[in-house]
Amino acid sequence: xxxxxxxxxxxxxxxxxxxGIGNKTAxxxxxxxxxxxxxxxxxxxxxxxxxxxxxxxxxxCYTLTDNExxxxxxxxxxxxxxxxxxxNTRDLNAYEKTGxxxxxxxxxxxxxxxxxxxxxxxxxxxxxxxxxxxxxxxxIIATNSSIEGETTAMYISKLIKPTGVKVTRIASGVPVGGExxxxxxxxxxxxxxxxxxx
Amino acid sequence: xxxxxxxxxxxxxxxxxxxGIGNKTAxxxxxxxxxxxxxxxxxxxxxxxxxxxxxxxxxxCYTLTDNExxxxxxxxxxxxxxxxxxxNTRDLNAYEKTGxxxxxxxxxxxxxxxxxxxxxxxxxxxxxxxxxxxxxxxxIIATNSSIEGETTAMYISKLIKPTGVKVTRIASGVPVGGExxxxxxxxxxxxxxxxxxx
Numbered sequence: 001x002x003x004x005x006x007x008x009x010x011x012x013x014x015x016x017x018x019x020g021i022g023n024k025t026a027x028x029x030x031x032x033x034x035x036x037x038x039x040x041x042x043x044x045x046x047x048x049x050x051x052x053x054x055x056x057x058x059x060x061c062y063t064l065t066d067n068e069x070x071x072x073x074x075x076x077x078x079x080x081x082x083x084x085x086x087x088n089t090r091d092l093n094a095y096e097k098t099g100x101x102x103x104x105x106x107x108x109x110x111x112x113x114x115x116x117x118x119x120x121x122x123x124x125x126x127x128x129x130x131x132x133x134x135x136x137x138x139x140i141i142a143t144n145s146s147i148e149g150e151t152t153a154m155y156i157s158k159l160i161k162p163t164g165v166k167v168t169r170i171a172s173g174v175p176v177g178g179e180x181x182x183x184x185x186x187x188x189x190x191x192x193x194x195x196x197x198x
Numbered sequence: 199x200x201x202x203x204x205x206x207x208x209x210x211x212x213x214x215x216x217x218g219i220g221n222k223t224a225x226x227x228x229x230x231x232x233x234x235x236x237x238x239x240x241x242x243x244x245x246x247x248x249x250x251x252x253x254x255x256x257x258x259c260y261t262l263t264d265n266e267x268x269x270x271x272x273x274x275x276x277x278x279x280x281x282x283x284x285x286n287t288r289d290l291n292a293y294e295k296t297g298x299x300x301x302x303x304x305x306x307x308x309x310x311x312x313x314x315x316x317x318x319x320x321x322x323x324x325x326x327x328x329x330x331x332x333x334x335x336x337x338i339i340a341t342n343s344s345i346e347g348e349t350t351a352m353y354i355s356k357l358i359k360p361t362g363v364k365v366t367r368i369a370s371g372v373p374v375g376g377e378x379x380x381x382x383x384x385x386x387x388x389x390x391x392x393x394x395x396x
Binding site for chain 2: 005006007008010011013014015017018019020021025027028029030031032033034036038040041042043044045046047048049050051052053054055056064065066088089090
Protein backbone atom coordinates (compact mmCIF):
# COMPACT_ATOMS: atom_id res chain seq x y z
CA UNK A 1 0.00 0.00 0.00
CA UNK A 2 2.93 2.37 0.42
CA UNK A 3 2.52 3.60 -3.14
CA UNK A 4 -0.60 5.48 -2.26
CA UNK A 5 -0.13 8.67 -0.34
CA UNK A 6 0.52 8.27 3.39
CA UNK A 7 -2.65 10.30 4.02
CA UNK A 8 -4.74 7.82 2.06
CA UNK A 9 -3.09 4.89 3.82
CA UNK A 10 -3.90 6.39 7.21
CA UNK A 11 -7.49 7.12 6.19
CA UNK A 12 -7.95 3.53 4.94
CA UNK A 13 -6.54 2.20 8.22
CA UNK A 14 -8.84 4.44 10.29
CA UNK A 15 -11.97 3.54 8.30
CA UNK A 16 -11.19 -0.19 8.52
CA UNK A 17 -11.72 0.06 12.29
CA UNK A 18 -15.46 0.50 11.74
CA UNK A 19 -17.77 -2.55 11.88
CA GLY A 20 -18.60 -4.09 8.51
CA ILE A 21 -15.94 -2.02 6.74
CA GLY A 22 -13.15 -4.21 5.42
CA ASN A 23 -10.04 -3.09 3.61
CA LYS A 24 -11.67 -2.98 0.15
CA THR A 25 -14.64 -0.92 1.33
CA ALA A 26 -12.30 1.39 3.24
CA UNK A 27 -10.28 1.92 0.03
CA UNK A 28 -13.41 2.68 -1.94
CA UNK A 29 -14.61 5.17 0.69
CA UNK A 30 -11.18 6.80 0.99
CA UNK A 31 -10.85 7.36 -2.77
CA UNK A 32 -14.39 8.68 -2.87
CA UNK A 33 -13.66 11.17 -0.09
CA UNK A 34 -10.56 12.47 -1.89
CA UNK A 35 -12.84 13.48 -4.75
CA UNK A 36 -15.62 14.97 -2.63
CA UNK A 37 -15.93 18.72 -2.07
CA UNK A 38 -13.80 19.85 0.88
CA UNK A 39 -16.85 21.06 2.84
CA UNK A 40 -18.67 17.75 2.46
CA UNK A 41 -15.75 15.86 4.00
CA UNK A 42 -15.52 18.45 6.77
CA UNK A 43 -19.26 18.12 7.42
CA UNK A 44 -19.03 14.35 7.87
CA UNK A 45 -15.99 14.71 10.13
CA UNK A 46 -17.70 17.37 12.25
CA UNK A 47 -20.92 15.37 12.53
CA UNK A 48 -18.93 12.39 13.83
CA UNK A 49 -17.06 14.31 16.51
CA UNK A 50 -20.09 16.35 17.59
CA UNK A 51 -22.31 13.28 17.86
CA UNK A 52 -19.66 11.44 19.88
CA UNK A 53 -19.18 14.40 22.23
CA UNK A 54 -22.76 15.57 22.72
CA UNK A 55 -25.03 12.54 22.76
CA UNK A 56 -26.13 11.55 26.28
CA UNK A 57 -27.97 8.65 27.86
CA UNK A 58 -31.43 9.61 29.13
CA UNK A 59 -31.21 9.57 32.96
CA UNK A 60 -34.50 7.69 33.13
CA CYS A 61 -34.66 5.13 30.28
CA TYR A 62 -31.04 5.25 29.02
CA THR A 63 -31.90 5.85 25.40
CA LEU A 64 -29.50 8.10 23.48
CA THR A 65 -30.64 11.71 23.45
CA ASP A 66 -29.41 15.31 23.33
CA ASN A 67 -30.85 16.16 26.76
CA GLU A 68 -30.71 14.83 30.32
CA UNK A 69 -34.19 13.34 29.90
CA UNK A 70 -35.40 12.05 26.52
CA UNK A 71 -38.57 13.43 24.87
CA UNK A 72 -40.51 10.25 25.66
CA UNK A 73 -39.69 10.19 29.38
CA UNK A 74 -40.35 13.94 29.53
CA UNK A 75 -43.78 13.52 27.91
CA UNK A 76 -46.55 13.70 30.54
CA UNK A 77 -49.07 12.24 28.08
CA UNK A 78 -47.25 8.89 27.95
CA UNK A 79 -48.19 6.06 30.29
CA UNK A 80 -45.32 5.97 32.77
CA UNK A 81 -46.77 2.88 34.48
CA UNK A 82 -45.90 0.62 31.53
CA UNK A 83 -42.23 0.03 30.75
CA UNK A 84 -41.07 -1.73 27.58
CA UNK A 85 -37.62 -3.26 27.92
CA UNK A 86 -35.60 -3.21 24.68
CA UNK A 87 -32.02 -3.99 23.71
CA ASN A 88 -31.09 -0.76 21.97
CA THR A 89 -32.21 2.66 20.79
CA ARG A 90 -32.95 1.41 17.26
CA ASP A 91 -35.58 -0.96 18.69
CA LEU A 92 -37.18 2.01 20.42
CA ASN A 93 -37.46 3.74 17.08
CA ALA A 94 -38.98 0.62 15.50
CA TYR A 95 -41.71 0.50 18.16
CA GLU A 96 -42.38 4.23 17.99
CA LYS A 97 -42.95 3.89 14.25
CA THR A 98 -45.87 1.53 14.92
CA GLY A 99 -47.64 4.36 16.76
CA UNK A 100 -49.33 1.67 18.90
CA UNK A 101 -47.36 2.03 22.11
CA UNK A 102 -47.99 4.80 24.59
CA UNK A 103 -45.87 3.60 27.51
CA UNK A 104 -42.25 4.39 28.24
CA UNK A 105 -39.09 2.40 27.51
CA UNK A 106 -36.01 1.03 29.17
CA UNK A 107 -32.97 0.51 26.95
CA UNK A 108 -30.64 -2.27 28.15
CA UNK A 109 -27.86 -1.52 25.63
CA UNK A 110 -27.23 -5.17 24.94
CA UNK A 111 -28.40 -8.62 25.96
CA UNK A 112 -26.96 -11.26 28.28
CA UNK A 113 -24.39 -13.26 26.30
CA UNK A 114 -22.09 -15.30 28.56
CA UNK A 115 -19.93 -16.50 25.64
CA UNK A 116 -19.07 -12.85 24.91
CA UNK A 117 -18.56 -12.07 28.59
CA UNK A 118 -21.74 -9.99 28.80
CA UNK A 119 -23.48 -10.75 32.08
CA UNK A 120 -26.41 -9.00 33.82
CA UNK A 121 -24.05 -6.32 35.15
CA UNK A 122 -22.86 -5.34 31.68
CA UNK A 123 -26.33 -4.20 30.61
CA UNK A 124 -28.62 -1.58 32.20
CA UNK A 125 -30.48 -4.04 34.40
CA UNK A 126 -29.86 -2.54 37.85
CA UNK A 127 -31.22 0.70 36.42
CA UNK A 128 -34.40 -1.10 35.33
CA UNK A 129 -34.95 -2.65 38.77
CA UNK A 130 -34.52 0.73 40.45
CA UNK A 131 -37.38 2.07 38.30
CA UNK A 132 -39.85 -0.55 39.61
CA UNK A 133 -41.69 1.44 42.26
CA UNK A 134 -45.33 1.06 43.31
CA UNK A 135 -46.65 2.94 40.31
CA UNK A 136 -45.43 0.50 37.67
CA UNK A 137 -48.20 -1.78 36.36
CA UNK A 138 -46.44 -3.81 33.71
CA UNK A 139 -43.01 -4.54 32.30
CA ILE A 140 -43.16 -5.68 28.64
CA ILE A 141 -40.00 -7.53 27.64
CA ALA A 142 -39.27 -6.83 23.98
CA THR A 143 -35.71 -8.08 23.68
CA ASN A 144 -34.83 -9.80 20.39
CA SER A 145 -36.09 -13.25 19.58
CA SER A 146 -32.49 -14.55 19.54
CA ILE A 147 -30.87 -16.87 22.08
CA GLU A 148 -29.37 -13.85 23.89
CA GLY A 149 -32.66 -11.97 23.78
CA GLU A 150 -34.59 -14.95 25.15
CA THR A 151 -32.00 -15.56 27.88
CA THR A 152 -32.24 -11.93 28.89
CA ALA A 153 -36.05 -12.07 28.88
CA MET A 154 -36.04 -15.15 31.16
CA TYR A 155 -33.51 -13.56 33.51
CA ILE A 156 -35.46 -10.31 33.81
CA SER A 157 -38.76 -12.07 34.33
CA LYS A 158 -37.32 -14.16 37.19
CA LEU A 159 -35.89 -11.00 38.73
CA ILE A 160 -39.08 -8.97 38.53
CA LYS A 161 -41.79 -11.54 39.32
CA PRO A 162 -41.07 -11.60 43.11
CA THR A 163 -41.74 -7.83 43.23
CA GLY A 164 -45.33 -8.50 42.15
CA VAL A 165 -45.11 -6.36 39.00
CA LYS A 166 -46.77 -7.94 35.96
CA VAL A 167 -44.19 -9.14 33.40
CA THR A 168 -45.10 -9.90 29.77
CA ARG A 169 -43.17 -10.89 26.66
CA ILE A 170 -43.99 -9.79 23.10
CA ALA A 171 -45.40 -12.64 21.00
CA SER A 172 -43.25 -14.50 18.54
CA GLY A 173 -44.73 -16.14 15.46
CA VAL A 174 -45.08 -15.80 11.71
CA PRO A 175 -44.37 -12.24 10.51
CA VAL A 176 -47.32 -10.56 8.80
CA GLY A 177 -46.98 -10.93 5.03
CA GLY A 178 -44.38 -13.66 5.45
CA GLU A 179 -44.62 -16.66 3.17
CA UNK A 180 -44.64 -19.87 5.20
CA UNK A 181 -42.18 -21.71 2.97
CA UNK A 182 -39.45 -19.15 3.68
CA UNK A 183 -39.87 -19.08 7.45
CA UNK A 184 -37.52 -21.11 9.67
CA UNK A 185 -38.76 -24.12 11.65
CA UNK A 186 -38.26 -22.58 15.08
CA UNK A 187 -40.52 -19.65 14.19
CA UNK A 188 -43.10 -22.00 12.67
CA UNK A 189 -43.22 -24.29 15.70
CA UNK A 190 -43.54 -21.29 18.00
CA UNK A 191 -46.37 -19.94 15.89
CA UNK A 192 -48.06 -23.34 16.21
CA UNK A 193 -47.56 -23.49 20.00
CA UNK A 194 -48.96 -19.98 20.41
CA UNK A 195 -52.02 -20.56 18.19
CA UNK A 196 -55.24 -18.78 19.18
CA UNK A 197 -58.85 -19.87 18.71
CA UNK A 198 -60.81 -18.00 16.04
CA UNK B 199 -36.16 9.35 13.21
CA UNK B 200 -36.69 12.45 15.32
CA UNK B 201 -36.67 10.39 18.51
CA UNK B 202 -32.95 9.87 18.29
CA UNK B 203 -30.81 12.77 19.21
CA UNK B 204 -30.45 15.48 16.56
CA UNK B 205 -26.70 14.80 16.57
CA UNK B 206 -27.25 11.16 15.67
CA UNK B 207 -29.75 12.11 12.97
CA UNK B 208 -27.26 14.50 11.42
CA UNK B 209 -24.48 11.92 11.59
CA UNK B 210 -26.69 9.29 9.92
CA UNK B 211 -27.61 11.77 7.18
CA UNK B 212 -23.95 12.68 6.59
CA UNK B 213 -22.77 9.06 6.47
CA UNK B 214 -25.57 8.10 4.05
CA UNK B 215 -23.94 10.40 1.48
CA UNK B 216 -21.08 7.91 1.07
CA UNK B 217 -21.21 5.30 -1.72
CA GLY B 218 -22.51 1.87 -0.67
CA ILE B 219 -23.72 3.22 2.68
CA GLY B 220 -27.49 3.13 2.95
CA ASN B 221 -29.61 4.30 5.83
CA LYS B 222 -29.33 1.05 7.80
CA THR B 223 -25.54 0.89 7.51
CA ALA B 224 -25.28 4.58 8.40
CA UNK B 225 -27.37 3.90 11.54
CA UNK B 226 -25.16 0.98 12.52
CA UNK B 227 -22.01 3.07 12.03
CA UNK B 228 -23.44 6.06 13.89
CA UNK B 229 -24.42 4.00 16.95
CA UNK B 230 -21.04 2.32 16.88
CA UNK B 231 -19.25 5.68 16.85
CA UNK B 232 -21.25 6.93 19.83
CA UNK B 233 -19.78 4.05 21.82
CA UNK B 234 -16.20 4.38 20.56
CA UNK B 235 -13.51 6.17 22.59
CA UNK B 236 -13.53 9.90 21.91
CA UNK B 237 -9.99 9.86 20.50
CA UNK B 238 -10.80 7.07 18.02
CA UNK B 239 -13.66 9.09 16.54
CA UNK B 240 -11.46 12.19 16.42
CA UNK B 241 -8.72 10.19 14.68
CA UNK B 242 -11.07 9.03 11.93
CA UNK B 243 -12.43 12.55 11.48
CA UNK B 244 -8.93 14.04 11.31
CA UNK B 245 -7.70 11.38 8.85
CA UNK B 246 -10.63 12.21 6.55
CA UNK B 247 -10.05 15.96 6.52
CA UNK B 248 -6.27 15.69 6.25
CA UNK B 249 -6.44 13.19 3.39
CA UNK B 250 -8.93 15.39 1.53
CA UNK B 251 -6.80 18.51 2.01
CA UNK B 252 -3.32 17.11 1.43
CA UNK B 253 -3.48 14.47 -1.26
CA UNK B 254 -2.27 15.72 -4.66
CA UNK B 255 -2.27 14.40 -8.21
CA UNK B 256 1.23 13.54 -9.47
CA UNK B 257 2.13 16.20 -12.06
CA UNK B 258 3.42 13.51 -14.38
CA CYS B 259 1.17 10.42 -14.15
CA TYR B 260 -1.79 11.84 -12.17
CA THR B 261 -1.81 9.15 -9.52
CA LEU B 262 -2.73 10.31 -6.00
CA THR B 263 0.30 11.11 -3.90
CA ASP B 264 1.63 13.32 -1.08
CA ASN B 265 4.17 15.10 -3.30
CA GLU B 266 4.26 16.98 -6.60
CA UNK B 267 5.77 13.95 -8.32
CA UNK B 268 4.89 10.39 -7.20
CA UNK B 269 7.62 7.93 -6.07
CA UNK B 270 7.28 5.92 -9.29
CA UNK B 271 7.71 8.88 -11.66
CA UNK B 272 10.56 10.16 -9.46
CA UNK B 273 12.36 6.79 -9.63
CA UNK B 274 15.25 6.94 -12.13
CA UNK B 275 15.51 3.13 -12.14
CA UNK B 276 12.05 2.74 -13.75
CA UNK B 277 11.67 2.53 -17.51
CA UNK B 278 10.20 5.91 -18.43
CA UNK B 279 9.84 4.86 -22.07
CA UNK B 280 6.98 2.47 -21.29
CA UNK B 281 3.69 3.96 -20.05
CA UNK B 282 0.87 1.80 -18.72
CA UNK B 283 -2.53 3.52 -18.97
CA UNK B 284 -4.89 2.60 -16.12
CA UNK B 285 -8.28 3.81 -14.91
CA ASN B 286 -7.46 4.59 -11.29
CA THR B 287 -4.85 4.55 -8.54
CA ARG B 288 -6.08 1.21 -7.18
CA ASP B 289 -5.21 -0.45 -10.51
CA LEU B 290 -1.71 0.99 -10.19
CA ASN B 291 -1.41 -0.70 -6.81
CA ALA B 292 -2.65 -4.00 -8.26
CA TYR B 293 0.03 -3.93 -10.97
CA GLU B 294 2.77 -2.88 -8.56
CA LYS B 295 1.93 -5.89 -6.39
CA THR B 296 2.78 -8.22 -9.25
CA GLY B 297 6.36 -6.88 -9.16
CA UNK B 298 6.54 -7.63 -12.92
CA UNK B 299 6.25 -4.12 -14.30
CA UNK B 300 9.12 -1.67 -14.33
CA UNK B 301 7.67 1.06 -16.55
CA UNK B 302 5.69 4.11 -15.45
CA UNK B 303 1.93 4.71 -15.37
CA UNK B 304 -0.70 7.13 -16.52
CA UNK B 305 -3.88 7.29 -14.44
CA UNK B 306 -6.95 8.35 -16.44
CA UNK B 307 -9.24 8.69 -13.39
CA UNK B 308 -12.17 7.07 -15.16
CA UNK B 309 -13.13 5.58 -18.48
CA UNK B 310 -15.17 6.89 -21.40
CA UNK B 311 -18.84 6.31 -20.63
CA UNK B 312 -21.17 8.34 -22.86
CA UNK B 313 -24.31 7.22 -21.02
CA UNK B 314 -22.90 8.80 -17.84
CA UNK B 315 -21.75 11.89 -19.71
CA UNK B 316 -18.07 10.96 -19.40
CA UNK B 317 -16.35 11.77 -22.67
CA UNK B 318 -12.63 11.87 -23.58
CA UNK B 319 -12.31 15.35 -22.02
CA UNK B 320 -13.58 14.16 -18.63
CA UNK B 321 -10.62 11.80 -18.15
CA UNK B 322 -6.86 12.59 -18.16
CA UNK B 323 -6.41 11.86 -21.86
CA UNK B 324 -4.96 15.19 -23.06
CA UNK B 325 -2.36 14.76 -20.33
CA UNK B 326 -1.45 11.32 -21.70
CA UNK B 327 -1.03 12.63 -25.25
CA UNK B 328 1.22 15.44 -24.05
CA UNK B 329 3.55 12.81 -22.54
CA UNK B 330 4.08 11.06 -25.87
CA UNK B 331 7.40 12.56 -26.94
CA UNK B 332 10.15 10.84 -29.00
CA UNK B 333 11.43 8.87 -26.05
CA UNK B 334 8.29 6.80 -25.47
CA UNK B 335 8.55 3.27 -26.90
CA UNK B 336 5.25 1.72 -25.89
CA UNK B 337 1.88 2.57 -24.40
CA ILE B 338 0.26 -0.43 -22.69
CA ILE B 339 -3.48 0.06 -22.30
CA ALA B 340 -4.62 -1.64 -19.10
CA THR B 341 -8.11 -0.20 -18.69
CA ASN B 342 -10.73 -2.59 -17.31
CA SER B 343 -12.16 -5.37 -19.43
CA SER B 344 -15.63 -3.73 -19.20
CA ILE B 345 -17.52 -2.01 -22.02
CA GLU B 346 -16.25 1.37 -20.81
CA GLY B 347 -12.70 0.09 -20.45
CA GLU B 348 -12.73 -1.44 -23.95
CA THR B 349 -14.24 1.71 -25.47
CA THR B 350 -11.53 3.79 -23.81
CA ALA B 351 -8.82 1.38 -25.03
CA MET B 352 -10.09 1.61 -28.63
CA TYR B 353 -10.30 5.39 -28.45
CA ILE B 354 -6.78 5.78 -27.08
CA SER B 355 -5.30 3.35 -29.57
CA LYS B 356 -6.84 5.26 -32.51
CA LEU B 357 -5.52 8.49 -31.06
CA ILE B 358 -1.96 7.26 -30.51
CA LYS B 359 -1.33 5.03 -33.53
CA PRO B 360 -0.83 7.97 -35.99
CA THR B 361 2.01 9.25 -33.76
CA GLY B 362 3.95 6.06 -34.48
CA VAL B 363 4.19 5.00 -30.82
CA LYS B 364 3.58 1.27 -30.27
CA VAL B 365 0.22 0.65 -28.55
CA THR B 366 -0.59 -2.66 -26.83
CA ARG B 367 -3.51 -3.97 -24.79
CA ILE B 368 -3.24 -6.38 -21.85
CA ALA B 369 -4.56 -9.85 -22.71
CA SER B 370 -8.01 -10.96 -21.66
CA GLY B 371 -8.79 -14.62 -21.08
CA VAL B 372 -9.41 -17.21 -18.42
CA PRO B 373 -8.07 -16.09 -15.00
CA VAL B 374 -5.37 -18.35 -13.58
CA GLY B 375 -6.93 -20.85 -11.18
CA GLY B 376 -10.40 -20.10 -12.56
CA GLU B 377 -12.71 -23.06 -13.10
CA UNK B 378 -14.10 -23.02 -16.63
CA UNK B 379 -17.67 -23.79 -15.63
CA UNK B 380 -17.91 -20.60 -13.56
CA UNK B 381 -16.49 -18.28 -16.19
CA UNK B 382 -18.81 -16.18 -18.37
CA UNK B 383 -19.18 -16.85 -22.08
CA UNK B 384 -17.61 -13.61 -23.27
CA UNK B 385 -14.42 -14.36 -21.37
CA UNK B 386 -14.40 -17.92 -22.66
CA UNK B 387 -14.86 -16.93 -26.29
CA UNK B 388 -12.11 -14.33 -25.95
CA UNK B 389 -9.82 -16.92 -24.44
CA UNK B 390 -10.57 -19.13 -27.44
CA UNK B 391 -9.95 -16.36 -29.97
CA UNK B 392 -6.65 -15.47 -28.33
CA UNK B 393 -5.42 -19.07 -28.09
CA UNK B 394 -1.68 -19.63 -28.53
CA UNK B 395 0.16 -22.59 -30.02
CA UNK B 396 2.02 -24.82 -27.57
